[in-house]
Amino acid sequence: MVQVRTYTIPPTKLMPNSPHLLIHYPKLLLSEVSAKDFNPTTIYDLFASNGWQSQWIARYGRTQLSHYHSAAHECMAVISGNGATLRFGVADTTSDEEEHTHGHGYEDGAIEVQASLGDVFILPAGVAHKTYAPRPDAETLKFHESKEDDGTLIKDTRKARKFFEGIAIEGEFMMMGAYPVGNEWDFRVGGDHEGRYREVWRVPKPKRDPVLGQSKDGLVGIWKESPNTNSSSKL
Structure with missing residues:
Protein backbone atom coordinates (compact mmCIF):
# COMPACT_ATOMS: atom_id res chain seq x y z
CA MET A 1 0.00 0.00 0.00
CA VAL A 2 1.29 3.44 -0.93
CA GLN A 3 2.11 5.70 2.01
CA VAL A 4 0.85 9.23 1.38
CA ARG A 5 1.46 12.39 3.42
CA THR A 6 -0.24 15.65 2.54
CA TYR A 7 0.23 19.21 3.76
CA THR A 8 -1.96 22.29 3.51
CA ILE A 9 0.15 25.27 2.42
CA PRO A 10 -1.88 28.51 2.72
CA PRO A 11 -0.79 31.80 1.14
CA THR A 12 1.51 34.15 3.03
CA LYS A 13 2.24 37.83 2.60
CA LEU A 14 4.96 37.00 0.06
CA MET A 15 4.14 33.54 -1.36
CA PRO A 16 1.00 32.43 -3.23
CA ASN A 17 1.31 28.77 -2.21
CA SER A 18 -1.81 26.84 -3.27
CA PRO A 19 -5.33 25.63 -2.47
CA HIS A 20 -4.07 22.19 -3.60
CA LEU A 21 -2.32 19.93 -1.09
CA LEU A 22 1.41 19.32 -1.17
CA ILE A 23 1.87 15.56 -1.65
CA HIS A 24 4.72 13.44 -0.27
CA TYR A 25 5.19 9.73 -1.00
CA PRO A 26 7.91 8.49 1.40
CA LYS A 27 10.31 5.99 -0.22
CA LEU A 28 7.87 5.26 -3.05
CA LEU A 29 10.69 4.73 -5.57
CA LEU A 30 13.26 3.27 -3.15
CA SER A 31 13.55 -0.09 -4.91
CA THR A 41 16.12 6.78 -17.47
CA THR A 42 14.15 4.44 -15.18
CA ILE A 43 12.46 7.46 -13.59
CA TYR A 44 12.33 9.35 -16.88
CA ASP A 45 10.33 6.51 -18.44
CA LEU A 46 7.98 6.24 -15.45
CA PHE A 47 7.17 9.94 -15.47
CA ALA A 48 6.80 9.97 -19.26
CA SER A 49 4.31 7.10 -19.14
CA ASN A 50 2.06 9.34 -17.06
CA GLY A 51 2.38 12.49 -19.14
CA TRP A 52 5.13 14.19 -17.13
CA GLN A 53 8.38 15.37 -18.71
CA SER A 54 11.64 15.21 -16.76
CA GLN A 55 13.53 18.48 -17.19
CA TRP A 56 16.45 18.40 -14.76
CA ILE A 57 18.59 16.58 -12.21
CA ALA A 58 20.19 18.58 -9.39
CA ARG A 59 23.04 17.76 -7.01
CA TYR A 60 22.15 20.08 -4.14
CA GLY A 61 24.50 22.43 -2.36
CA ARG A 62 24.27 23.63 1.22
CA THR A 63 21.32 25.94 0.59
CA GLN A 64 19.30 27.76 -2.05
CA LEU A 65 16.78 30.59 -2.27
CA SER A 66 13.19 29.83 -1.35
CA HIS A 67 11.24 29.96 -4.61
CA TYR A 68 8.15 28.74 -6.44
CA HIS A 69 6.98 27.99 -9.97
CA SER A 70 4.12 30.12 -11.24
CA ALA A 71 3.07 28.24 -14.38
CA ALA A 72 3.65 24.56 -13.65
CA HIS A 73 3.11 21.92 -11.00
CA GLU A 74 6.34 20.11 -10.11
CA CYS A 75 7.35 16.58 -9.19
CA MET A 76 10.66 15.98 -7.43
CA ALA A 77 12.06 12.49 -6.80
CA VAL A 78 15.06 11.78 -4.55
CA ILE A 79 17.32 9.55 -6.64
CA SER A 80 20.58 9.62 -4.66
CA GLY A 81 22.10 10.49 -1.28
CA ASN A 82 21.21 10.09 2.38
CA GLY A 83 18.77 12.96 2.73
CA ALA A 84 18.21 16.70 3.01
CA THR A 85 15.81 19.18 4.58
CA LEU A 86 13.04 20.63 2.45
CA ARG A 87 11.32 23.79 3.70
CA PHE A 88 7.92 24.61 2.25
CA GLY A 89 5.52 27.52 2.29
CA VAL A 90 7.56 30.59 3.19
CA ALA A 91 9.75 33.24 1.58
CA ASP A 92 13.26 34.16 2.60
CA THR A 93 13.32 37.64 4.14
CA THR A 94 17.06 38.29 3.97
CA SER A 95 19.81 37.73 1.42
CA ASP A 96 22.14 36.37 4.11
CA GLU A 97 22.43 32.64 3.34
CA GLU A 98 23.23 31.55 6.88
CA GLU A 99 20.37 33.60 8.30
CA HIS A 100 17.71 32.41 5.84
CA THR A 101 18.87 28.81 6.14
CA HIS A 102 19.74 28.21 9.79
CA GLY A 103 18.66 31.48 11.41
CA HIS A 104 15.36 33.36 11.41
CA GLY A 105 15.52 35.04 8.00
CA TYR A 106 12.26 33.65 6.63
CA GLU A 107 8.52 34.04 7.10
CA ASP A 108 6.61 32.34 9.89
CA GLY A 109 4.65 29.17 9.23
CA ALA A 110 7.26 27.00 7.49
CA ILE A 111 6.77 23.27 7.09
CA GLU A 112 10.01 21.28 7.10
CA VAL A 113 10.29 17.72 5.85
CA GLN A 114 13.27 15.39 5.98
CA ALA A 115 13.64 13.93 2.49
CA SER A 116 15.05 10.43 2.04
CA LEU A 117 16.14 8.24 -0.84
CA GLY A 118 13.19 7.19 -2.97
CA ASP A 119 10.86 9.95 -1.76
CA VAL A 120 8.56 11.68 -4.24
CA PHE A 121 7.10 15.17 -3.75
CA ILE A 122 4.36 16.75 -5.86
CA LEU A 123 4.30 20.52 -5.49
CA PRO A 124 1.32 22.54 -6.71
CA ALA A 125 2.23 25.64 -8.70
CA GLY A 126 2.94 28.48 -6.28
CA VAL A 127 4.18 26.42 -3.34
CA ALA A 128 7.37 27.90 -1.91
CA HIS A 129 10.26 25.48 -1.39
CA LYS A 130 13.96 25.28 -0.74
CA THR A 131 16.36 22.38 -0.20
CA TYR A 132 19.26 22.63 2.22
CA ALA A 133 21.66 20.64 4.42
CA PRO A 134 22.13 17.75 1.97
CA ARG A 135 23.69 14.52 3.19
CA PRO A 136 26.43 13.93 2.20
CA ASP A 137 27.43 17.59 2.32
CA ALA A 138 28.08 19.42 -0.95
CA GLU A 139 29.29 23.00 -1.19
CA THR A 140 27.43 24.14 -4.30
CA LEU A 141 24.54 23.25 -6.56
CA LYS A 142 25.28 21.25 -9.71
CA PHE A 143 22.38 21.51 -12.14
CA HIS A 144 21.84 19.27 -15.17
CA GLU A 145 19.07 20.74 -17.32
CA SER A 146 17.59 19.11 -20.41
CA LYS A 147 18.08 21.97 -22.86
CA GLU A 148 19.21 22.53 -26.43
CA ASP A 149 22.24 24.67 -27.27
CA ASP A 150 19.93 27.65 -27.77
CA GLY A 151 18.58 27.32 -24.22
CA THR A 152 15.19 25.85 -25.10
CA LEU A 153 13.83 22.67 -23.59
CA ILE A 154 14.68 19.46 -25.45
CA LYS A 155 11.36 18.38 -26.96
CA ASP A 156 12.51 15.23 -28.78
CA THR A 157 11.87 12.39 -26.32
CA ARG A 158 14.68 10.17 -27.59
CA LYS A 159 17.20 13.00 -27.30
CA ALA A 160 15.92 13.95 -23.84
CA ARG A 161 16.10 10.34 -22.65
CA LYS A 162 19.68 10.09 -23.88
CA PHE A 163 20.52 13.28 -21.96
CA PHE A 164 19.38 11.71 -18.68
CA GLU A 165 21.04 8.41 -19.49
CA GLY A 166 24.39 10.19 -19.47
CA ILE A 167 24.13 11.76 -16.00
CA ALA A 168 26.34 10.02 -13.44
CA ILE A 169 24.82 9.12 -10.05
CA GLU A 170 27.63 9.09 -7.52
CA GLY A 171 26.00 9.12 -4.09
CA ARG A 188 9.94 33.07 -8.72
CA VAL A 189 10.74 34.48 -5.30
CA GLY A 190 8.73 36.10 -2.53
CA GLY A 191 6.63 39.07 -3.66
CA ASP A 192 6.75 38.34 -7.40
CA HIS A 193 2.99 37.76 -7.59
CA GLU A 194 1.83 40.15 -4.91
CA GLY A 195 -1.83 40.91 -5.55
CA ARG A 196 -1.99 38.31 -8.35
CA TYR A 197 -2.05 34.96 -6.55
CA ARG A 198 -5.06 33.70 -8.51
CA GLU A 199 -2.96 33.69 -11.68
CA VAL A 200 -0.84 30.97 -10.11
CA TRP A 201 -3.76 29.06 -8.60
CA ARG A 202 -5.39 28.68 -12.04
CA VAL A 203 -2.69 26.35 -13.42
CA PRO A 204 -4.71 23.33 -14.67
CA LYS A 205 -4.75 20.10 -12.69
CA PRO A 206 -2.72 17.33 -14.41
CA LYS A 207 -4.70 14.38 -15.74
CA ARG A 208 -2.38 11.82 -14.14
CA ASP A 209 -0.12 11.49 -11.12
CA PRO A 210 3.54 11.25 -12.28
CA VAL A 211 4.00 7.91 -10.49
CA LEU A 212 0.55 6.54 -9.62
CA GLY A 213 -1.14 7.48 -12.88
CA GLN A 214 -4.92 7.56 -12.58
CA SER A 215 -5.06 5.89 -9.17
CA LYS A 216 -7.32 7.70 -6.72
CA ASP A 217 -4.59 7.18 -4.10
CA GLY A 218 -2.55 9.87 -5.83
CA LEU A 219 -2.93 13.35 -7.21
CA VAL A 220 -6.05 12.43 -9.20
CA GLY A 221 -7.98 11.67 -6.02
CA ILE A 222 -6.22 14.06 -3.63
CA TRP A 223 -6.51 17.30 -5.61
CA LYS A 224 -9.89 18.85 -6.25
CA GLU A 225 -10.70 19.55 -9.88
CA SER A 226 -10.22 23.29 -9.62
CA PRO A 227 -9.34 25.41 -6.59
CA ASN A 228 -11.64 28.25 -5.59
CA THR A 229 -10.00 31.23 -7.27
CA ASN A 230 -13.03 33.49 -7.07
CA SER A 231 -13.03 34.32 -3.38
CA SER A 232 -13.07 37.91 -2.19
CA SER A 233 -9.56 37.51 -0.74
CA LYS A 234 -7.18 40.33 -1.67
CA LEU A 235 -4.24 37.94 -1.89
Whole structure:
Protein backbone atom coordinates (compact mmCIF):
# COMPACT_ATOMS: atom_id res chain seq x y z
CA MET A 1 0.00 0.00 0.00
CA VAL A 2 1.29 3.44 -0.93
CA GLN A 3 2.11 5.70 2.01
CA VAL A 4 0.85 9.23 1.38
CA ARG A 5 1.46 12.39 3.42
CA THR A 6 -0.24 15.65 2.54
CA TYR A 7 0.23 19.21 3.76
CA THR A 8 -1.96 22.29 3.51
CA ILE A 9 0.15 25.27 2.42
CA PRO A 10 -1.88 28.51 2.72
CA PRO A 11 -0.79 31.80 1.14
CA THR A 12 1.51 34.15 3.03
CA LYS A 13 2.24 37.83 2.60
CA LEU A 14 4.96 37.00 0.06
CA MET A 15 4.14 33.54 -1.36
CA PRO A 16 1.00 32.43 -3.23
CA ASN A 17 1.31 28.77 -2.21
CA SER A 18 -1.81 26.84 -3.27
CA PRO A 19 -5.33 25.63 -2.47
CA HIS A 20 -4.07 22.19 -3.60
CA LEU A 21 -2.32 19.93 -1.09
CA LEU A 22 1.41 19.32 -1.17
CA ILE A 23 1.87 15.56 -1.65
CA HIS A 24 4.72 13.44 -0.27
CA TYR A 25 5.19 9.73 -1.00
CA PRO A 26 7.91 8.49 1.40
CA LYS A 27 10.31 5.99 -0.22
CA LEU A 28 7.87 5.26 -3.05
CA LEU A 29 10.69 4.73 -5.57
CA LEU A 30 13.26 3.27 -3.15
CA SER A 31 13.55 -0.09 -4.91
CA GLU A 32 14.06 1.58 -8.29
CA VAL A 33 16.72 4.09 -7.22
CA SER A 34 18.52 1.55 -4.98
CA ALA A 35 19.07 -0.94 -7.80
CA LYS A 36 22.74 -1.62 -8.58
CA ASP A 37 22.18 -0.81 -12.24
CA PHE A 38 20.03 2.26 -11.59
CA ASN A 39 20.03 4.88 -14.31
CA PRO A 40 17.88 8.06 -14.36
CA THR A 41 16.12 6.78 -17.47
CA THR A 42 14.15 4.44 -15.18
CA ILE A 43 12.46 7.46 -13.59
CA TYR A 44 12.33 9.35 -16.88
CA ASP A 45 10.33 6.51 -18.44
CA LEU A 46 7.98 6.24 -15.45
CA PHE A 47 7.17 9.94 -15.47
CA ALA A 48 6.80 9.97 -19.26
CA SER A 49 4.31 7.10 -19.14
CA ASN A 50 2.06 9.34 -17.06
CA GLY A 51 2.38 12.49 -19.14
CA TRP A 52 5.13 14.19 -17.13
CA GLN A 53 8.38 15.37 -18.71
CA SER A 54 11.64 15.21 -16.76
CA GLN A 55 13.53 18.48 -17.19
CA TRP A 56 16.45 18.40 -14.76
CA ILE A 57 18.59 16.58 -12.21
CA ALA A 58 20.19 18.58 -9.39
CA ARG A 59 23.04 17.76 -7.01
CA TYR A 60 22.15 20.08 -4.14
CA GLY A 61 24.50 22.43 -2.36
CA ARG A 62 24.27 23.63 1.22
CA THR A 63 21.32 25.94 0.59
CA GLN A 64 19.30 27.76 -2.05
CA LEU A 65 16.78 30.59 -2.27
CA SER A 66 13.19 29.83 -1.35
CA HIS A 67 11.24 29.96 -4.61
CA TYR A 68 8.15 28.74 -6.44
CA HIS A 69 6.98 27.99 -9.97
CA SER A 70 4.12 30.12 -11.24
CA ALA A 71 3.07 28.24 -14.38
CA ALA A 72 3.65 24.56 -13.65
CA HIS A 73 3.11 21.92 -11.00
CA GLU A 74 6.34 20.11 -10.11
CA CYS A 75 7.35 16.58 -9.19
CA MET A 76 10.66 15.98 -7.43
CA ALA A 77 12.06 12.49 -6.80
CA VAL A 78 15.06 11.78 -4.55
CA ILE A 79 17.32 9.55 -6.64
CA SER A 80 20.58 9.62 -4.66
CA GLY A 81 22.10 10.49 -1.28
CA ASN A 82 21.21 10.09 2.38
CA GLY A 83 18.77 12.96 2.73
CA ALA A 84 18.21 16.70 3.01
CA THR A 85 15.81 19.18 4.58
CA LEU A 86 13.04 20.63 2.45
CA ARG A 87 11.32 23.79 3.70
CA PHE A 88 7.92 24.61 2.25
CA GLY A 89 5.52 27.52 2.29
CA VAL A 90 7.56 30.59 3.19
CA ALA A 91 9.75 33.24 1.58
CA ASP A 92 13.26 34.16 2.60
CA THR A 93 13.32 37.64 4.14
CA THR A 94 17.06 38.29 3.97
CA SER A 95 19.81 37.73 1.42
CA ASP A 96 22.14 36.37 4.11
CA GLU A 97 22.43 32.64 3.34
CA GLU A 98 23.23 31.55 6.88
CA GLU A 99 20.37 33.60 8.30
CA HIS A 100 17.71 32.41 5.84
CA THR A 101 18.87 28.81 6.14
CA HIS A 102 19.74 28.21 9.79
CA GLY A 103 18.66 31.48 11.41
CA HIS A 104 15.36 33.36 11.41
CA GLY A 105 15.52 35.04 8.00
CA TYR A 106 12.26 33.65 6.63
CA GLU A 107 8.52 34.04 7.10
CA ASP A 108 6.61 32.34 9.89
CA GLY A 109 4.65 29.17 9.23
CA ALA A 110 7.26 27.00 7.49
CA ILE A 111 6.77 23.27 7.09
CA GLU A 112 10.01 21.28 7.10
CA VAL A 113 10.29 17.72 5.85
CA GLN A 114 13.27 15.39 5.98
CA ALA A 115 13.64 13.93 2.49
CA SER A 116 15.05 10.43 2.04
CA LEU A 117 16.14 8.24 -0.84
CA GLY A 118 13.19 7.19 -2.97
CA ASP A 119 10.86 9.95 -1.76
CA VAL A 120 8.56 11.68 -4.24
CA PHE A 121 7.10 15.17 -3.75
CA ILE A 122 4.36 16.75 -5.86
CA LEU A 123 4.30 20.52 -5.49
CA PRO A 124 1.32 22.54 -6.71
CA ALA A 125 2.23 25.64 -8.70
CA GLY A 126 2.94 28.48 -6.28
CA VAL A 127 4.18 26.42 -3.34
CA ALA A 128 7.37 27.90 -1.91
CA HIS A 129 10.26 25.48 -1.39
CA LYS A 130 13.96 25.28 -0.74
CA THR A 131 16.36 22.38 -0.20
CA TYR A 132 19.26 22.63 2.22
CA ALA A 133 21.66 20.64 4.42
CA PRO A 134 22.13 17.75 1.97
CA ARG A 135 23.69 14.52 3.19
CA PRO A 136 26.43 13.93 2.20
CA ASP A 137 27.43 17.59 2.32
CA ALA A 138 28.08 19.42 -0.95
CA GLU A 139 29.29 23.00 -1.19
CA THR A 140 27.43 24.14 -4.30
CA LEU A 141 24.54 23.25 -6.56
CA LYS A 142 25.28 21.25 -9.71
CA PHE A 143 22.38 21.51 -12.14
CA HIS A 144 21.84 19.27 -15.17
CA GLU A 145 19.07 20.74 -17.32
CA SER A 146 17.59 19.11 -20.41
CA LYS A 147 18.08 21.97 -22.86
CA GLU A 148 19.21 22.53 -26.43
CA ASP A 149 22.24 24.67 -27.27
CA ASP A 150 19.93 27.65 -27.77
CA GLY A 151 18.58 27.32 -24.22
CA THR A 152 15.19 25.85 -25.10
CA LEU A 153 13.83 22.67 -23.59
CA ILE A 154 14.68 19.46 -25.45
CA LYS A 155 11.36 18.38 -26.96
CA ASP A 156 12.51 15.23 -28.78
CA THR A 157 11.87 12.39 -26.32
CA ARG A 158 14.68 10.17 -27.59
CA LYS A 159 17.20 13.00 -27.30
CA ALA A 160 15.92 13.95 -23.84
CA ARG A 161 16.10 10.34 -22.65
CA LYS A 162 19.68 10.09 -23.88
CA PHE A 163 20.52 13.28 -21.96
CA PHE A 164 19.38 11.71 -18.68
CA GLU A 165 21.04 8.41 -19.49
CA GLY A 166 24.39 10.19 -19.47
CA ILE A 167 24.13 11.76 -16.00
CA ALA A 168 26.34 10.02 -13.44
CA ILE A 169 24.82 9.12 -10.05
CA GLU A 170 27.63 9.09 -7.52
CA GLY A 171 26.00 9.12 -4.09
CA GLU A 172 25.46 12.84 -3.45
CA PHE A 173 21.97 14.10 -2.60
CA MET A 174 20.23 14.45 -5.96
CA MET A 175 16.66 14.99 -7.09
CA MET A 176 15.05 14.68 -10.50
CA GLY A 177 12.40 17.18 -11.50
CA ALA A 178 9.46 16.75 -13.87
CA TYR A 179 6.44 18.76 -15.04
CA PRO A 180 3.27 17.97 -16.99
CA VAL A 181 4.09 17.77 -20.70
CA GLY A 182 3.79 21.22 -22.25
CA ASN A 183 4.69 23.06 -19.02
CA GLU A 184 8.05 24.66 -18.30
CA TRP A 185 9.16 25.89 -14.90
CA ASP A 186 10.16 29.40 -13.95
CA PHE A 187 11.97 30.64 -10.83
CA ARG A 188 9.94 33.07 -8.72
CA VAL A 189 10.74 34.48 -5.30
CA GLY A 190 8.73 36.10 -2.53
CA GLY A 191 6.63 39.07 -3.66
CA ASP A 192 6.75 38.34 -7.40
CA HIS A 193 2.99 37.76 -7.59
CA GLU A 194 1.83 40.15 -4.91
CA GLY A 195 -1.83 40.91 -5.55
CA ARG A 196 -1.99 38.31 -8.35
CA TYR A 197 -2.05 34.96 -6.55
CA ARG A 198 -5.06 33.70 -8.51
CA GLU A 199 -2.96 33.69 -11.68
CA VAL A 200 -0.84 30.97 -10.11
CA TRP A 201 -3.76 29.06 -8.60
CA ARG A 202 -5.39 28.68 -12.04
CA VAL A 203 -2.69 26.35 -13.42
CA PRO A 204 -4.71 23.33 -14.67
CA LYS A 205 -4.75 20.10 -12.69
CA PRO A 206 -2.72 17.33 -14.41
CA LYS A 207 -4.70 14.38 -15.74
CA ARG A 208 -2.38 11.82 -14.14
CA ASP A 209 -0.12 11.49 -11.12
CA PRO A 210 3.54 11.25 -12.28
CA VAL A 211 4.00 7.91 -10.49
CA LEU A 212 0.55 6.54 -9.62
CA GLY A 213 -1.14 7.48 -12.88
CA GLN A 214 -4.92 7.56 -12.58
CA SER A 215 -5.06 5.89 -9.17
CA LYS A 216 -7.32 7.70 -6.72
CA ASP A 217 -4.59 7.18 -4.10
CA GLY A 218 -2.55 9.87 -5.83
CA LEU A 219 -2.93 13.35 -7.21
CA VAL A 220 -6.05 12.43 -9.20
CA GLY A 221 -7.98 11.67 -6.02
CA ILE A 222 -6.22 14.06 -3.63
CA TRP A 223 -6.51 17.30 -5.61
CA LYS A 224 -9.89 18.85 -6.25
CA GLU A 225 -10.70 19.55 -9.88
CA SER A 226 -10.22 23.29 -9.62
CA PRO A 227 -9.34 25.41 -6.59
CA ASN A 228 -11.64 28.25 -5.59
CA THR A 229 -10.00 31.23 -7.27
CA ASN A 230 -13.03 33.49 -7.07
CA SER A 231 -13.03 34.32 -3.38
CA SER A 232 -13.07 37.91 -2.19
CA SER A 233 -9.56 37.51 -0.74
CA LYS A 234 -7.18 40.33 -1.67
CA LEU A 235 -4.24 37.94 -1.89
